[in-house]
Amino acid sequence: xxxxxxxxxxxxxxxxxxxxxxxxxxxxxxxxxxxxxxxxxxxxxxxxxxxxxxxxxxxxxxxxxxxxxxxxxxxxxxxxxxxxxxxxxxxxxxxxxxxxxxxxxxxxxxxxxxxxxxxxxxxxxxxxxxxxxxxxxxxxxxxxxxxxxxxxxxxxxxxxxxxxxxx
Amino acid sequence: xxxxxxxxxxxxxxxxxxxxxxxxxxxxxxxxxxxxxxxxxxxxxxxxxxxxxxxxxxxxxxxxxxxxxxxxxxxxxxxxxxxxxxxxxxxxxxxxxxxxxxxxxxxxxxxxxxxxxxxxxxxxxxxxxxxxxxxxxxxxxxxxxxxxxxxxxxxxxxxxxxxxxxxx
Numbered sequence: 402x403x404x405x406x407x408x409x410x411x412x413x414x415x416x417x418x419x420x421x422x423x424x425x426x427x428x429x430x431x432x433x434x435x436x437x438x439x440x441x442x443x444x445x446x447x448x449x450x451x452x453x454x455x456x457x458x459x460x461x462x463x464x465x466x467x468x469x470x471x472x473x474x475x476x477x478x479x480x481x482x483x484x485x486x487x488x489x490x491x492x493x494x495x496x497x498x499x500x501x502x503x504x505x506x507x508x509x510x511x512x513x514x515x516x517x518x519x520x521x522x523x524x525x526x527x528x529x530x531x532x533x534x535x536x537x538x539x540x541x542x543x544x545x546x547x548x549x550x551x552x553x554x555x556x557x558x559x560x561x562x563x564x565x566x567x568x
Numbered sequence: 569x570x571x572x573x574x575x576x577x578x579x580x581x582x583x584x585x586x587x588x589x590x591x592x593x594x595x596x597x598x599x600x601x602x603x604x605x606x607x608x609x610x611x612x613x614x615x616x617x618x619x620x621x622x623x624x625x626x627x628x629x630x631x632x633x634x635x636x637x638x639x640x641x642x643x644x645x646x647x648x649x650x651x652x653x654x655x656x657x658x659x660x661x662x663x664x665x666x667x668x669x670x671x672x673x674x675x676x677x678x679x680x681x682x683x684x685x686x687x688x689x690x691x692x693x694x695x696x697x698x699x700x701x702x703x704x705x706x707x708x709x710x711x712x713x714x715x716x717x718x719x720x721x722x723x724x725x726x727x728x729x730x731x732x733x734x735x736x
Contacts, residue, residue, distance in 0.1 A: 461626075462626065463626065463627070464626050464627055464628055465625065465626040465627075465628045465629070466621075466622070466623060466624045466625040466626030466628070466629055467623060467624045468624050468625055468663070469625075469626065469628075
């Protein structure tokens, strides 16, 4: 009987074959971005993903020219379609375009006309002195997080330490 | 001492009327510039290239090359020019030149003939290119039966002097 048990044990402990994949150069880079309004008075206007794309193109053309405005940006998620949303989105770019896009987002600021529908045509209206400017809001981008993998954007460990400090 | 490395670009402007440029007028000039267009200066060439960089590569592009770009030589007769850029950013200038489609209301395109590390190489390349053009001119003149107007040796000498007189 003991012999049988040993044989049973030997089949349970037999090693399984493992397959290992190593990714050394990830192709894409993911950024979590936030659109800030200055001054942040309510109610904040809705910004469609088309307006967002127009803002990207305008920002890239200003800093890096036409050649950079052709950078492929995928808008994976965007929360800005309704009033007072949190204006946080997730975008994806090629790894080699990361520094160009990130520096552009950091440099960029523009004015958004909120009285009219914030469609692509109203993005970037210039503030003119002497006119009523209450409907114009300055916007800028803030890069909240970045990672070569989408899973990396789920959690931000800085949020955890904030909780600790409150206590 | 840190060495500032440069690249020297030899380029040529090609206009719509370029194939006719070797038709000589009665005043035996080196090659006839179509008299209806004004001659281009180095300043014109410099500004058109800088505008193209601003449009295609933005403030970043202009900032990269502004300190080092310089149009050293441009001959409005042959439309050949020599330009100096820093080695790290010569691709920005070359790319911007490719996108140029007009200068002072004349439609044109730019062809880069030589990229070198020293001005000497560009000068030699320019002399060789001019030599080919002069021989072509001579051939065209022969075909027209007009052998006296093109003095090959004199033209060689003229072009060589002009090119070697380029400042560093």
